[in-house]
Amino acid sequence: MIRTLLAAALAIAFVPGQAFAHGDAKNETKAVKPKSAEEKAFGREGDPKKASRTVKIDMSDEMRFSPGSLTIKQGETVKFVVKNSGKTMHEMVLGTLPELREHAELMKKHPTMEHDEPYMAHVMPGKTETIVWQFTRAGEFHYGCLAPGHFEAGMVGQVRVLGKGEKK
Numbered sequence: 001m002i003r004t005l006l007a008a009a010l011a012i013a014f015v016p017g018q019a020f021a022h023g024d025a026k027n028e029t030k031a032v033k034p035k036s037a038e039e040k041a042f043g044r045e046g047d048p049k050k051a052s053r054t055v056k057i058d059m060s061d062e063m064r065f066s067p068g069s070l071t072i073k074q075g076e077t078v079k080f081v082v083k084n085s086g087k088t089m090h091e092m093v094l095g096t097l098p099e100l101r102e103h104a105e106l107m108k109k110h111p112t113m114e115h116d117e118p119y120m121a122h123v124m125p126g127k128t129e130t131i132v133w134q135f136t137r138a139g140e141f142h143y144g145c146l147a148p149g150h151f152e153a154g155m156v157g158q159v160r161v162l163g164k165g166e167k168k
């Protein structure tokens with residue numbers, strides 16, 4: 001279907017001057033729409049306009065996130081407002097526990113490794129950053145700080161995503 005629309009859009013684009021040069025507005029939107037954000041086991045990048053909830057997260061030099069656990073409904077788009085109230089750099093990285101562990105190990109070996117994805121926020125001391133994430137799947141996920149040593153020191157939180165109809 002998308003392929004057909006693209007082909008149609010291209011055909012239109014290459015035949016200037018035709019009456020239907022501007023095509024059908026609906027089809028045009030579909031044809032130029034960027035491909036959907038990469039879906040991870042723990043969800044996908046959220047549309048800030050669709051955020052139904054804002055969650056404030058505080059990170060401290062005590063190597064803790066507060067709150068340290070969250071419950072979210074499947075499908076919900078959450079805007080995380082992540083504050084670093086410590087004096088060293090902290091970051092919030094969403095993921096599955098095995099992924100976060102693996103990533104934390106990698107960060108220990110390569111402390112200057114640059115990483116930036118929609119599911120993470122690197123926050124300088126005293127600053128605030130945001131993450132907008134849609135939790136498309138039910139299950140238990142985590143968020144951790146992957147600054148070397150922080151994850152091991154307990155800088156990790158838990159996100160429970162409740163499936164449709166599931167109760168707390």
Ligand SMILES: [Cu+2]
Binds near residue numbers: 063090145146155
């Ligand atoms: Cu940290």
